[in-house]
Amino acid sequence: MSLLFAVQQQHTWLTFDGGHISRSDVRPRLQRAAMAVADFEGAVSNVISLEGSPAHAVALIERRLRSDGLVDGEAKILIHKTRTVGAGYQTLYTAVPLETWQQTYAWAEAQPDHCLLVPITSLLFNALKPGQAVVLQSGRQLSVLAMLKHDMVYRSSLAYSDHPDDLAMTAGALAEQVADDLARGEDNLEPLDVKWCPLLVSHPGEGQPWLDDTLREIFSARSGLAVATVPVRRVLDGEGREYRSGAAWMERAASAGISVNPGGSRIAYLAEWALPWASAASLVFALVLGALGARWTLSAHEANQRAEAIDARIGQIDAHVQSMAAEATVPDRFGQVLQFIDRARTLQQGIDPVAGMGLVQAAAAGQVRILRVRVEEPVAPGAPVPTGGVPDLREPTLRVDAVVDAGRGTPGMQIPTFVERLRRAGFDPVSLDPQNAAASRSAGGFFSYLLKRAAPAPAATAAMPAVPVAGNAAELAAVAGATP
Numbered sequence: 367m368s369l370l371f372a373v374q375q376q377h378t379w380l381t382f383d384g385g386h387i388s389r390s391d392v393r394p395r396l397q398r399a400a401m402a403v404a405d406f407e408g409a410v411s412n413v414i415s416l417e418g419s420p421a422h423a424v425a426l427i428e429r430r431l432r433s434d435g436l437v438d439g440e441a442k443i444l445i446h447k448t449r450t451v452g453a454g455y456q457t458l459y460t461a462v463p464l465e466t467w468q469q470t471y472a473w474a475e476a477q478p479d480h481c482l483l484v485p486i487t488s489l490l491f492n493a494l495k496p497g498q499a500v501v502l503q504s505g506r507q508l509s510v511l512a513m514l515k516h517d518m519v520y521r522s523s524l525a526y527s528d529h530p531d532d533l534a535m536t537a538g539a540l541a542e543q544v545a546d547d548l549a550r551g552e553d554n555l556e557p558l559d560v561k562w563c564p565l566l567v568s569h570p571g572e573g574q575p576w577l578d579d580t581l582r583e584i585f586s587a588r589s590g591l592a593v594a595t596v597p598v599r600r601v602l603d604g605e606g607r608e609y610r611s612g613a614a615w616m617e618r619a620a621s622a623g624i625s626v627n628p629g630g631s632r633i634a635y636l637a638e639w640a641l642p643w644a645s646a647a648s649l650v651f652a653l654v655l656g657a658l659g660a661r662w663t664l665s666a667h668e669a670n671q672r673a674e675a676i677d678a679r680i681g682q683i684d685a686h687v688q689s690m691a692a693e694a695t696v697p698d699r700f701g702q703v704l705q706f707i708d709r710a711r712t713l714q715q716g717i718d719p720v721a722g723m724g725l726v727q728a729a730a731a732g733q734v735r736i737l738r739v740r741v742e743e744p745v746a747p748g749a750p751v752p753t754g755g756v757p758d759l760r761e762p763t764l765r766v767d768a769v770v771d772a773g774r775g776t777p778g779m780q781i782p783t784f785v786e787r788l789r790r791a792g793f794d795p796v797s798l799d800p801q802n803a804a805a806s807r808s809a810g811g812f813f814s815y816l817l818k819r820a821a822p823a824p825a826a827t828a829a830m831p832a833v834p835v836a837g838n839a840a841e842l843a844a845v846a847g848a849t850p
Contacts, residue, residue: 370400371617373565374486375505377407380566382613387566387601393473399480399635401620403489404470405504409462410436411487413520417454431461440464444626446488449518456518458511460487474627480635482625487511487520493619499558501585501593503578504565506533508540512548512558519547530577537581541588548589560586560593563612566601576610722764722793722817729787730768733780738767742816763818765798770811781813793817 371382372394379390381400388394396402416426424443431437440463447458462470474483490500490511499512499519506528512519521543525536548558562585564578578595586593596615600608622632723739730736742763770780788795798814 368398370396370398371613371620372396372400372402373504373613373616374402374404374406375565376405376507378505380613382601382611382617385599385601387603387609387611389603393470396477396479396481400477401482401484401617401625401635402474403484403486403616403620405486405507406460406462406466406470408507408524409460409466411458411460411509411520411522413456413458413518415451415454415456420448420455420457423448423455423457423459427457427459427461437461437463442467444485444488446485446491447518449516451516458487458491458518458520460485471626475631480631482620482622482627482632482635484620484625488624489616489620492621492624493615497559499560499591500596501560501562501582502565503563503567503581506536508533508536508581510540510544512544512560514548514551514558517551519544519551521547530580533577533581534584537584538588541585541591545589545591558591560591561596562593563596563615564598565611565613565616567610569608569610578610719764725791725793726764726766726788726817729784729791733771733775733784734768735771736766736768737812738765740765763816764793765814765816767812767814769813772811785815788815788817792819794819 368384373380373382377391379392379394381388381390381394381396410431414427414430416423418426423445427443428437428441431441442462442464444460444462445457446460449456471483474481486502486504486509490502490509491513493500494511494513496513496515499510502509502511506525507522508525509522510520521540523536523540523543525532562578562582567576567578570576582593582595585591596612598610598612599614601611601613602608622635625632625635627635719739719741726736726739742765768784774780775783785795794817796816796818798816
């Protein structure tokens, strides 16, 4: 169901219903939801420049209109747009006689269906952007509204009659006034995009030009502006007479946001306007849900088939595993093999005692006497530290017991020299308390070191290549007193 579009033209109401139009000399009773555009029987609209706060605009405008004699009673001031200009502001307004305002507003609210009331000046402003202008031809009245970069221009003229000559004279005079306004403006957008909107123009007869085209050409020639007609359509009245109208363009420019109705009426109108679209959307949504439901049903059936195939495959694998369980036995002496492998890994991580003993002898040459070299077994993590000061080890390590050779080397430097040679050989010597403290006190010069594997370095690696592990973890002892 389409919505109605009603426009007030001076004291006549035009109701557009698709491609048909009806006229009424009184306010019509609209049987469906409608948008009503009112000029409030020729109410005064204009642009005024004021200073101070925009909150006082209504009182200042009413006082200015009374002083100019444009209103002589109570008036309803409608503010369409306020723009700041320097220290003041510009206001686009419409002053409606209070009685006319109350009657028109009450008529809109009393309609049997939703009816939004839109001031025609608000509609024109809503249709424009900066750099655009519109000329509305509504019966004998021509109105111009231009939105410039920093200015607004509004002009309106009423012809003496509907005769084409009077309308042509009014269009020419209005064009000259607009041209003067634009010439006085500063910092305006150029060129100005101007649209001509004929509300309702009767068919001129065969071979005759349309009246709105003639007036548009006169306005363009007298103002120096390029003017284009808005999209128009042909409509018929109840007697079959043909007209041309830009009401469709006006209907697109109107909206609930610029109406003067309360919020509840606006929401109800929007719901009525969106009802056909909501119905279509609901139908499409239902079709989409049906298609998705069918697709999900097919997908669920395919998923069930795949699950059954996977269950069958798992059953086959379980049966095969059970058939092989009887053959899965641990070989004999498997525990001894694991112990051997673990022992070999431990020896590989430690120091080769044979190669290490040779390196120790080389480091002791001319400085100390080696008493004993043995392998210290790794201590399990968390186990108590053995006696003798051996630290908590994680790999096999060499222990060296030696005594200072008092007759050889530099006195007092034998042990430091020995330790330095061990470091160059790739060891990390750690000092230990001698195991025989009594012997140490009696003989003097007795000391012990724990030789740990040092972190590999390029120079050390080149000097001493890795030697494979040989032998076992049994204790190796050197003959006491033997010299290198």
